[in-house]
Amino acid sequence: MYLLKLIARNALRHKLRTILTVVGLTIAVLAYGLLNTVVDAWYAGAAAASNARLVTRNAISLVFPLPLSYESRIRGVDGVTLVARSNWFGGIYREPKNFFAQFAVSDNYLDLYPELVLPAQQRSDYLRDRKGCLVGRQLANQFGFKVGDVIPIKGTIYPGTWEFVVRGILDGRDETTITRQLLFHWEFLNETVRKKTPRQADQVGVYVFGVSNPDDAAAISRSVDSVFKNSLAETLTETEQAFQLGFVAMSNQIIAAIRVVSYVVIVIIMAVMANAMAMSARERTVEYATLKALGFGPAFLALLVFGESIAICAIGGSLGILATPPAASLFKQATGGVFPIFNVSVETIELQAACTLAIGLAAAIVPALHAARVRIVEGLRAIG
Amino acid sequence: MSAAPLVEISHVAKSYRRGVQIVPVLTDITLEIGEGDFIALMGPSGSGKSTLLNLIAGIDRPDSGELRVDGLDITRLPEAALAEWRAANVGFIFQFYNLMPVLTAFENIELPLVLTHLTRRERRERVGLALEMVSLADRMHHYPSELSGGQQQRVAIARALITDPTLIVADEPTGDLDRASAEEVLSMMQRLNMELGKTIIMVTHDAHAAGAAKAIVHLEKGELIDGKFR
Numbered sequence: 276m277y278l279l280k281l282i283a284r285n286a287l288r289h290k291l292r293t294i295l296t297v298v299g300l301t302i303a304v305l306a307y308g309l310l311n312t313v314v315d316a317w318y319a320g321a322a323a324a325s326n327a328r329l330v331t332r333n334a335i336s337l338v339f340p341l342p343l344s345y346e347s348r349i350r351g352v353d354g355v356t357l358v359a360r361s362n363w364f365g366g367i368y369r370e371p372k373n374f375f376a377q378f379a380v381s382d383n384y385l386d387l388y389p390e391l392v393l394p395a396q397q398r399s400d401y402l403r404d405r406k407g408c409l410v411g412r413q414l415a416n417q418f419g420f421k422v423g424d425v426i427p428i429k430g431t432i433y434p435g436t437w438e439f440v441v442r443g444i445l446d447g448r449d450e451t452t453i454t455r456q457l458l459f460h461w462e463f464l465n466e467t468v469r470k471k472t473p474r475q476a477d478q479v480g481v482y483v484f485g486v487s488n489p490d491d492a493a494a495i496s497r498s499v500d501s502v503f504k505n506s507l508a509e510t511l512t513e514t515e516q517a518f519q520l521g522f523v524a525m526s527n528q529i530i531a532a533i534r535v536v537s538y539v540v541i542v543i544i545m546a547v548m549a550n551a552m553a554m555s556a557r558e559r560t561v562e563y564a565t566l567k568a569l570g571f572g573p574a575f576l577a578l579l580v581f582g583e584s585i586a587i588c589a590i591g592g593s594l595g596i597l598a599t600p601p602a603a604s605l606f607k608q609a610t611g612g613v614f615p616i617f618n619v620s621v622e623t624i625e626l627q628a629a630c631t632l633a634i635g636l637a638a639a640i641v642p643a644l645h646a647a648r649v650r651i652v653e654g655l656r657a658i659g
Numbered sequence: 660m661s662a663a664p665l666v667e668i669s670h671v672a673k674s675y676r677r678g679v680q681i682v683p684v685l686t687d688i689t690l691e692i693g694e695g696d697f698i699a700l701m702g703p704s705g706s707g708k709s710t711l712l713n714l715i716a717g718i719d720r721p722d723s724g725e726l727r728v729d730g731l732d733i734t735r736l737p738e739a740a741l742a743e744w745r746a747a748n749v750g751f752i753f754q755f756y757n758l759m760p761v762l763t764a765f766e767n768i769e770l771p772l773v774l775t776h777l778t779r780r781e782r783r784e785r786v787g788l789a790l791e792m793v794s795l796a797d798r799m800h801h802y803p804s805e806l807s808g809g810q811q812q813r814v815a816i817a818r819a820l821i822t823d824p825t826l827i828v829a830d831e832p833t834g835d836l837d838r839a840s841a842e843e844v845l846s847m848m849q850r851l852n853m854e855l856g857k858t859i860i861m862v863t864h865d866a867h868a869a870g871a872a873k874a875i876v877h878l879e880k881g882e883l884i885d886g887k888f889r
Contacts, residue, residue, distance in 0.1 A: 277773045284761035565757040568718050569771050570746025572739060651718040655753070 278575070282582035285555070293587060296551045300591025300634070301598065303544035304627050308599035309606060310537035311623045314530055319453065319616035321519035327489040328387055330518040331482040331499055334509040340478035341508050343465075348502055354486050354495045359384040360461045362480035366428035366437065368418070374613075375414055377428060377457040379464035385409075387485050390448040397422065397443030405463050408439035411454030412446050413615050420444075426457070433468060433475075455615040483515070541630050548638035552584050556642035563646045564654025573647035580646050584639035585632070592631025596624055665825065665858050666692040666715055671724030673710055673881075684710045685881045688724070697852040697859045699872035707881040708862045709830055715860060716828040717745050729825055746774045750819030750857075752829035752848075756811040758803040758818075764810075765790065765799040768817045775822065789817040793847065809840025816847055820857065827851065829861040833868045845871040 333339040364377035401407045447454045469476035496512035503510045607617040673685040685707045700708040713719035772782045790796045793813040833841035851857045877884040
């Protein structure tokens, strides 16, 4: 009890120093949490991807398409249940900064994605309209799209301005589902391309297909690729998750840099905290010597220092942790939907708490040793 | 010496290392201090009086010789046992009071009792009595920064006697006080000695303060010059 009283009063002894240290800790823990959430958001697409869906692309590069004729041959492989087509459209809505994904997909595409929920009426409206499109809820919210709106998209791969009529809004089955995409009819794309640039017709970006048993995914992937071995367009088949991780891997260095920065933030605040604690311990040398003279042992003095350090860190860390979800929400809004899923995970909060504790402990080691080892006679002569 | 020896110092020597140089501070000191004595250690700066006080109080160790307090050779005690011995047997009064600035007068006096097995209620009762004794009951909730030098030293005196120690050591207890406060503190120490029978060893430069003691021991260049006992 007495120890706690001393810890609490010592922590509040230099109010300005303690407040500044707490503010620094709050910002550092908040920054760490946000950076960690950015990394999580980067992987969110891959995390949401399924292992029960396989993606077949051109083995040379994703840039090169596959012939339409491959569809029936993939369907013929044992274990394949449903094959859908998907082409990356890569258009611009008004300005390049309004980036979002647009895919031309076959009409059975949604059957492979039960996590994308669409009312039956909207689905039937979409299937009836050649120029119809579906937009995800997050995208609709961001740009205010609603059913019946016409969305003009300027093609970059497929020239011209394309106009799509919103026929349905895709909702996510849960909050981990990304609904920030626009889907339209692959047949519409193919027909238009056939008219304008016939050589680009009947080409598929990737085939997405379901398998009867996800445990057989590796074997089925090999079977599909073996079908097209030594053909003009050899294939590479992998799970959707591996396919998504391939995109994430392209930005590995950015992710690594973000991770490094998040650790640097923690190391810097650790140094600041250690300095604050060292200053306090130096100033209190006479008090430590007095306490020792009165019979208090080195362990009591070390506990005083560790207790104070952990108490200050607990306040700063808690404020940082509490501030992270609202800050993440503001960050998500400010980045204009670049990160469709930007949720602070439990793991991030646990890491923030662990960092807070680590800062508190690490910052107190040297000052605690100083307090515990202070020689009474020398300490009593010290000037505070 | 007025009574059976409480402190027995036999051929004690102490030196300090200053760089490569070894500086002798005390040389072959032999002295006995009886129970109930009030001794003033006097001498010029660097004569070794504070070092001798530190050795008696068990906050420093001699290089050689024996130092017994109440029959116990404290030079042979390991660090933890010495700390326990100090807590139970020695009350400290420092020149600059050395109170904990974050604790009130009451809490400062209570501090040594934290190391005892007394209940909170017993501690409060004892602190109440000590506060009465130093006439500071009305200032019990004041922090050291809210008290005058004399009042702070009275709090330190109360802290020194709260565990009912065998020995009270005081290093220049009036060195930082004005004359009136110094008189107050000295008369309080005399009361502790006369009325409670506490053995007090006080280091002082001030001949007037030394006059409050029953005996004066002079040190010079680390040697005992003479002892004047009353």
